[in-house]
Amino acid sequence: MQNNNVLQEINELRKKRRAIILAHNYQPGPIQDLADLTGDSLELSRKAKDTDADVIVFCGVRFMAETAAILNPQKIVLLPDLEAGCPMADMITAGDVKRIKEQFPGIPIITYVNSNADVKAESTICCTSANSINVVNSFEEASEVYMAPDQNLAKYTAKHTEKKVHHWNGFCPIHHNLKVEYVHEARKKYPDAVFIAHPECKPEVLDLADGVFSTSGMINYVSESEETFFIIGTEMGLIHTLKKNNPHKTFVPLHESLVCKDMKKITLEKILYSLKNLTPRITVPEPIRQKAQQALDRMLTIKVASGDYRSFSSKLWS
Numbered sequence: 001m002q003n004n005n006v007l008q009e010i011n012e013l014r015k016k017r018r019a020i021i022l023a024h025n026y027q028p029g030p031i032q033d034l035a036d037l038t039g040d041s042l043e044l045s046r047k048a049k050d051t052d053a054d055v056i057v058f059c060g061v062r063f064m065a066e067t068a069a070i071l072n073p074q075k076i077v078l079l080p081d082l083e084a085g086c087p088m089a090d091m092i093t094a095g096d097v098k099r100i101k102e103q104f105p106g107i108p109i110i111t112y113v114n115s116n117a118d119v120k121a122e123s124t125i126c127c128t129s130a131n132s133i134n135v136v137n138s139f140e141e142a143s144e145v146y147m148a149p150d151q152n153l154a155k156y157t158a159k160h161t162e163k164k165v166h167h168w169n170g171f172c173p174i175h176h177n178l179k180v181e182y183v184h185e186a187r188k189k190y191p192d193a194v195f196i197a198h199p200e201c202k203p204e205v206l207d208l209a210d211g212v213f214s215t216s217g218m219i220n221y222v223s224e225s226e227e228t229f230f231i232i233g234t235e236m237g238l239i240h241t242l243k244k245n246n247p248h249k250t251f252v253p254l255h256e257s258l259v260c261k262d263m264k265k266i267t268l269e270k271i272l273y274s275l276k277n278l279t280p281r282i283t284v285p286e287p288i289r290q291k292a293q294q295a296l297d298r299m300l301t302i303k304v305a306s307g308d309y310r311s312f313s314s315k316l317w318s
Contacts, residue, residue, distance in 0.1 A: 013275040019055035025215040026237035026263040040215040041113045065282040066117045077282045080270035091170035092149040097122035121291035125298040130214035132157045156199040175200035182255045183208045197233030
């Protein structure tokens with residue numbers, strides 16, 4: 001089936017189903033272009049909570065769709081490919097968090113949204129790469145916190161707070177495997193370029209960056225910058241949006257390895273199938289959902305240093 005026919009069917013069905021399509025910044029270009037809204041984990045968490053759609057089609061990975069289901073128990077949440085997972089999320093379990101709380105009694109457990117629902121449910125609060133520093137600093141009476149599962153986000157956050165930050169040793173394989181040598185090679189090849197990196201990268205890589213941002217932070221920074229050439233230290237899918245928003249600027253990935261296979265599993269055909277059959281559906285058991293929602297709601301009250309995001313109400317099917 002030709003893409004144009006698939007797109008036409010998707011557009012017809014999204015109106016019929018009163019559906020909204022959300023896509024993470026790492027999704028393939030055609031899916032980002034199709035989506036009603038794109039963003040990073042924080043943006044999509046907010047938008048998932050605020051939409052008045054009946055159906056949410058989440059083009060991302062499983063923990064993201066779970067987050068939408070946690071915040072919208074009355075809505076149908078679809079993940080077009082159940083195999084789209086997150087290695088980092090699978091590096092920690094709810095049992096691990098329970099043991100952390102026994103080891104560090106009374107210390108806030110701050111869990112990255114890149115985690116499974118039952119892990120969120122055992123946490124004090126969630127955070128994203130965009131708001132981790134603000135989340136840590138929101139615990140004014142605490143001198144210590146524990147961050148999980150991403151060690152690199154924890155180490156980056158620790159550099160920007162006076163609190164002691166304990167952490168789990170999980171990581172994103174895509175970002176964690178970037179090497180200092182890649183930065184030196186890229187700077188040698190593109191001496192006039194600005195290098196920006198995601199805080200999931202190792203500290204030694206971040207130390208060489210001109211700026212460290214979440215994916216939405218990168219989008220905002222690039223759009224506002226007078227510079228015209230950028231080396232991008234995050235998953236390649238973001239470059240599609242950067243080029244689309246800034247056609248007169250040049251973007252190159254730090255390294256060819258910056259491809260998340262899980263983020264590329266969703267296709268237009270799978271989106272169409274999901275809308276036709278309202279499956280695969282993501283649900284979270286109610287006891288876990290309620291506890292996880294508390295951790296997410298606490299996070300959603302905290303603003304990002306660069307400003308809060310406006311809520312969204314979709315009328316795209318009318």
